[in-house]
Amino acid sequence: MALWEKRKSFLILGALVLFHLLLISVQIPLGGEKKLFGRAVFFVFSPVQRTAVSAFRGLRSVWTNYFDLRRVREDNQNLKHELFFLEQEKRALEDRLSQFRAEADVRENLAAFRKSLIPARVIGTDAVNYFRSVIIDRGSLAGVKPDMAVCDRYGNLVGRTITPVSYDEAMVQLITDPESSVSVVSETDKVVGILSGKRDALCTLKYILATVQTGKEGEGLITTGFDRIYPAGLHVGRIMSIKPTATVFKEITVLPYFSYATLDIVAVLPAVSGGTR
Amino acid sequence: MRETVLRDAVRAALATLASFAFYSLLGAARPSTLIVLNAFSLVVVTFSVGRSEVFGAVLGSVCGLVQDSFSLGVFGVAGLTKTLLGFWTGYVSRRIDVASFFRNAVFLLVMSALELILWGLLNTLVLKEPIDFRHGLMLLQPFVTALLGSLILYLARKVRARRA
Numbered sequence: 007m008a009l010w011e012k013r014k015s016f017l018i019l020g021a022l023v024l025f026h027l028l029l030i031s032v033q034i035p036l037g038g039e040k041k042l043f044g045r046a047v048f049f050v051f052s053p054v055q056r057t058a059v060s061a062f063r064g065l066r067s068v069w070t071n072y073f074d075l076r077r078v079r080e081d082n083q084n085l086k087h088e089l090f091f092l093e094q095e096k097r098a099l100e101d102r103l104s105q106f107r108a109e110a111d112v113r114e115n116l117a118a119f120r121k122s123l124i125p126a127r128v129i130g131t132d133a134v135n136y137f138r139s140v141i142i143d144r145g146s147l148a149g150v151k152p153d154m155a156v157c158d159r160y161g162n163l164v165g166r167t168i169t170p171v172s173y174d175e176a177m178v179q180l181i182t183d184p185e186s187s188v189s190v191v192s193e194t195d196k197v198v199g200i201l202s203g204k205r206d207a208l209c210t211l212k213y214i215l216a217t218v219q220t221g222k223e224g225e226g227l228i229t230t231g232f233d234r235i236y237p238a239g240l241h242v243g244r245i246m247s248i249k250p251t252a253t254v255f256k257e258i259t260v261l262p263y264f265s266y267a268t269l270d271i272v273a274v275l276p277a278v279s280g281g282t283r
Numbered sequence: 284m285r286e287t288v289l290r291d292a293v294r295a296a297l298a299t300l301a302s303f304a305f306y307s308l309l310g311a312a313r314p315s316t317l318i319v320l321n322a323f324s325l326v327v328v329t330f331s332v333g334r335s336e337v338f339g340a341v342l343g344s345v346c347g348l349v350q351d352s353f354s355l356g357v358f359g360v361a362g363l364t365k366t367l368l369g370f371w372t373g374y375v376s377r378r379i380d381v382a383s384f385f386r387n388a389v390f391l392l393v394m395s396a397l398e399l400i401l402w403g404l405l406n407t408l409v410l411k412e413p414i415d416f417r418h419g420l421m422l423l424q425p426f427v428t429a430l431l432g433s434l435i436l437y438l439a440r441k442v443r444a445r446r447a
Binding site: 014015018019022023025026027029030033043044045047048051052054055058059062063129130131132133134135136138139141170177179183184185205206266267 | 300303304306307308310311312314315317318321322323335336337340341344347348349350351352353354355356357358359360361362363366367370374402405409412415417
């Protein structure tokens with residue numbers, strides 16, 4: 007009791023430090039899902055983020071809409087909204103034209119695709135681990151579940167939803183995260199590999215043997231669908247450089263098509279069984 | 284005693300909410316600012332100066348865990364570093380004179396720099412990878428935190444003096 011009175015603050019500090027060390031240690035080895043406690047904090051605080059960002063955007067929108075070219079701004083917003091869906095449809099159309107012969111089939115599938123598409127906005131970014139994750143303003147109430155592919159407004163792959171997914175918010179793991187893996191194939195030479203992040207705005211194409219002669223700089227990459235998370239045919243990025251290494255694999259750097267700095271509206275794609283989009 | 288603890292708890296909760304709202308607004312307005320300004324660290328040092336070390340530790344702990352839960356990093360690392368930041372900021376600031384703007388800025392710079400170093404070491408230790416300091420931009424964090432923190436405290440002191 008006397009020790010508690012004398013050293014109260016240091017004992018509390020010790021308890022807190024021990025608590026955090028335990029939290030860190032239960033996550034090793036890394037790679038698992040967020041722990042229950044982490045998810046609980048996310049659930050509690052994500053509505054605060056949503057409210058703060060909505061208020062900020064609302065105020066900004068009031069300012070720009072009412073004081074600065076009101077009608078033009080509104081028209082532009084509507085056109086952007088329409089363009090968003092058209093871009094997604096265009097990408098889907100390109101894929102499906104090669105799969106369906108009857109026009110009716112194409113129309114029917116496109117209508118279903120548009121209906122199931124979940125538009126969302128980015129409301130948060132990772133404060134310390136840049137290019138790894140973002141928070142979007144759609145959650146389980148809108149039908150978002152973990153492992154759904156996320157594309158930018160032009161239909162380029164951004165990442166996938168991961169836990170935690172709260173009622174109105176979800177976390178998205180970006181393809182630039184070193185922990186992410188996407189099965190991709192080069193558009194021309196059909197080189198298949200695994201795409202991961204490089205801890206910056208770039209990605210790396212892994213497991214391409216040094217003996218493979220195909221694949222060249224500037225070539226585009228699309229998803230294969232083999233990973234059963236990302237639908238096939240999504241545009242991912244283009245090869246920036248190919249370098250030989252001392253290992254059996256080449257060092258291939260890929261520039262993703264999506265831009266982290268301008269990431270705003272995204273599309274969450276409905277879960278598919280893989281292979282087709 | 285109980286009243287003080289309760290008041291401190293309410294203050295810590297409000298400060299956490301303030302830091303989180305601030306972080307959200309920064310992210311919504313310009314995500315790149317998050318590289319040079321850690322809203323959670325700013326709130327922890329600003330609110331811990333002159334208060335009890337326990338208040339600083341609890342506030343740091345909560346703010347750190349909130350930051351961790353919205354990040355794909357190791358859950359608990361920011362919690363641990365901010366707990367220590369809050370504790371020692373509260374502890375030292377009550378034992379030395381940090382009243383003037385300059386002294387306060389230097390003090391906060393040292394504390395923020397120590398937090399960044401500890402965070403870097405812990406991350407390197409756990410992830411076994413070098414920290415990406417975003418071409419050195421992240422090293423500006425302690426300077427920005429110190430400058431803004433001392434400015435907020437200076438203004439708060441002025442307002443309080445005018446009211447009195």
